[in-house]
Amino acid sequence: MNASDRTPADLLRSALAADPARPLVTFYDDATGERVELSVATFANWVAKTANLLQGELSASPGDRLALLLPAHWQTAVWLLACASVGVTAELGGDPADADYVVAGPDSLEAGLACSGDRVALSLAPLGRRFPTPPAGYADYAVEVPGQGDRFAPFVPVDPDAPALVVDGTELTAAQLVGRARRDATELGLGPASRVLSGQSYDTWAGVSAGLYAPLVAGGSVVLCRHVEELGAEGLAKRVESERVTLTLAH
Incomplete structure (x- = not known):
């Protein structure tokens, strides 16, 4: 990635310029x-x-x-980068009552109703399917997102020194987030050929770094596994081999 990248959106733009066809998540x-x-x-x-x-x-x-009430999931990663692109502060597991917006999965719909602003619900079903019936008080992400534009330009440039992420009670600016991800990538020995398997949750910095930001900043990719404990040791070993994983952080 470019040394001048100071926001997560910068990192994604650099990845897109370098090799748009390679796997990312x-x-x-x-x-x-x-x-x-x-x-x-x-x-x-x-x-x-x-x-x-x-x-x-x-x-x-x-x-x-924005209170992001979602597990480690590819759509959670999308929302994190979307918030960073607009300049909205994403609060992983944040209090909906204190948020301007809430994005909730099936297990957190009731809690999300405490948000007085707009609410978006994700089914987290395979292939990003819609809810059979839209949850009361929510817009269905799978209904709303397909018709949106394929190119994005922020109305206001994103400030690298403004808050970008709150995780496990810690608030990080965009620049701090990128800096921490760079340090993590260095400590983990990640590079452009790295493929990180992560089974960690997104409710700590270590989990969201391993499962998104560190591979992104290194120009690598992530194999994000939810419910990885279902695999067992033999199944995990087979996945590591089949996915050409270079670093495993299952727990």
Whole structure:
């Protein structure tokens, strides 16, 4: 990645310029058997559509705060980069009552209703399917996002020194986030050929760094595994081999 990158959105733009066709996020849900692989270009397209939904449809702007009530999932990674593209502070597991927006999965819909602003629900079903019936009080992400534009430009340039992420009670600016991800990538020995398998949750910095930011800053890729404990040792070893994993951080 470029040394001048100071925001997560910068990192994604650099990845797109370097090699748009390479895999960036490969997601497994070992409770359902789902596997989704997103190239840099496909991931960036999802980010652009989601950022357009945020900025255009929901009228989000820099300084707004979004409670992200989702597990480690490829769509969570998309929302994190979309928030960074708009300048919205993403709060992983944040308090909906204190947030301007909430994005919730099936297990957190009731909690998300405490948000007085706009609410978006994700089914987290394979292939990003819609809810059979839209949850009361929520817009269905799978309904709203397909029609959004494939290119995104922020109305206001994102400030690298403004808050970008809150995780496990720690607030990070965009520049601090990128700096910490760079240090993590160095400590883990990551480079452009690295492929990190992570089974860690996104409720700590270590988990979200291993499962997204450190591989992104290094120009590598991540194999993000939800419910990885379902695999067992033999199944995990087979996945490491089949996915050409170079570093395993299963727990």
